[in-house]
Amino acid sequence: MDDQLAISVRGLRKAYGDTTAVDGVDLTVSRGEVFALLGPNGAGKTTTVEILEGYRRRDAGEVSVLGIDPDHADDQWRTRVGIVLQGTGEFDDLTVAEVVHHFAGFYPAPDDPDKVIDRVGLVDKAKSRTHALSGGQKRRLDVALGIIGRPELLFLDEPTTGFDPEARREFWELIRDLAAAGTTIVLTTHYLDEAEALADRVGVITGGRLVEVAAPARLGNRENALTTVSWRTPTGEVERAESATPTALVGELAARFGGEVPGLTVTRPSLEDIYLRMIGHR
Numbered sequence: 439m440d441d442q443l444a445i446s447v448r449g450l451r452k453a454y455g456d457t458t459a460v461d462g463v464d465l466t467v468s469r470g471e472v473f474a475l476l477g478p479n480g481a482g483k484t485t486t487v488e489i490l491e492g493y494r495r496r497d498a499g500e501v502s503v504l505g506i507d508p509d510h511a512d513d514q515w516r517t518r519v520g521i522v523l524q525g526t527g528e529f530d531d532l533t534v535a536e537v538v539h540h541f542a543g544f545y546p547a548p549d550d551p552d553k554v555i556d557r558v559g560l561v562d563k564a565k566s567r568t569h570a571l572s573g574g575q576k577r578r579l580d581v582a583l584g585i586i587g588r589p590e591l592l593f594l595d596e597p598t599t600g601f602d603p604e605a606r607r608e609f610w611e612l613i614r615d616l617a618a619a620g621t622t623i624v625l626t627t628h629y630l631d632e633a634e635a636l637a638d639r640v641g642v643i644t645g646g647r648l649v650e651v652a653a654p655a656r657l658g659n660r661e662n663a664l665t666t667v668s669w670r671t672p673t674g675e676v677e678r679a680e681s682a683t684p685t686a687l688v689g690e691l692a693a694r695f696g697g698e699v700p701g702l703t704v705t706r707p708s709l710e711d712i713y714l715r716m717i718g719h720r
């Protein structure tokens with residue numbers, strides 16, 4: 439396998455009884471890349487990621503993660519992979535600090551637990567028992583446990599669900615720091631702004647098939663999509679035009695109005711607009 443690849447998947451298939459969850463997925467993720475998997479509920483994201491994590495067996499296909507088939511992974515491979523599943527975050531009567539220190543003991547070269555608690559913004563809660571944490575704080579603890587082993591590859595399944603906006607921004611910073619330090623990151627998310635803010639490339643999966651993989655700015659031919667220009671007419675009505683050359687249109691409008699164009703807006707389709715179009719919504 440190419441050493442530059444953290445993940446290589448070919449022809450991946452998985453069915454649960456009559457339900458085909460993953461239907462022939464081909465995918466590569468480079469080392470150091472931040473890759474976001476997007477798709478509606480039930481699209482097959484979690485199944486795909488769980489197969490990559492070695493938590494679920496596939497029916498068919500070739501899978502290599504850090505050069506190893508996860509179906510045959512050993513403990514040494516597991517220490518190289520960090521995993522943040524959808525919601526755990528409770529450890530009976532243990533405190534945050536106790537849990538993070540305890541997990542550090544599972545890894546050969548862990549990060550400093552107190553530093554990790556700080557990085558995920560839980561310093562004030564270090565002595566709190568985990569069952570007393572809020573939902574967002576439990577997610578932060580999950581993230582702490584995912585990164586305590588200093589993984590080469592980090593899987594994050596809907597990592598910021600339940601985060602307040604400030605916590606999400608802090609989390610994004612943390613992910614950017616990890617990526618800058620060379621960690622490969624694969625995340626699933628329902629937040630398109632999160633994918634746009636973090637991912638080098640996004641993959642859209644629907645009905646178990648990967649329908650497109652591209653940089654967020656290029657997905658669904660977004661860069662060539664028409665831009666909507668709207669303005670207010672002298673009678674106060676809002677007029678709207680779709681244009682491939684919005685700058686020229688704004689210039690014409692400025693000339694027509696002899697200066698400032700009333701109520702001018704210029705909007706390119708968001709990643710969410712493109713994504714919804716791709717998965718069949720209008």
Ligand SMILES: Nc1ncnc2c1ncn2[C@@H]1O[C@H](COP(=O)(O)OP(=O)(O)OP(=O)(O)O)[C@@H](O)[C@H]1O
Nearest residue numbers: 454457458459477478479480481482483484485486
């Ligand atoms: N353990 C299971 N047993 C049977 N069917 C399952 C199981 N896990 C998932 N499925 C089915 O497989 C399909 C894909 O599910 P999966 O959890 O991979 O989707 P997802 O994209 O992660 O969805 P979500 O965004 O809701 O988390 C769905 O139709 C789901 O109902």
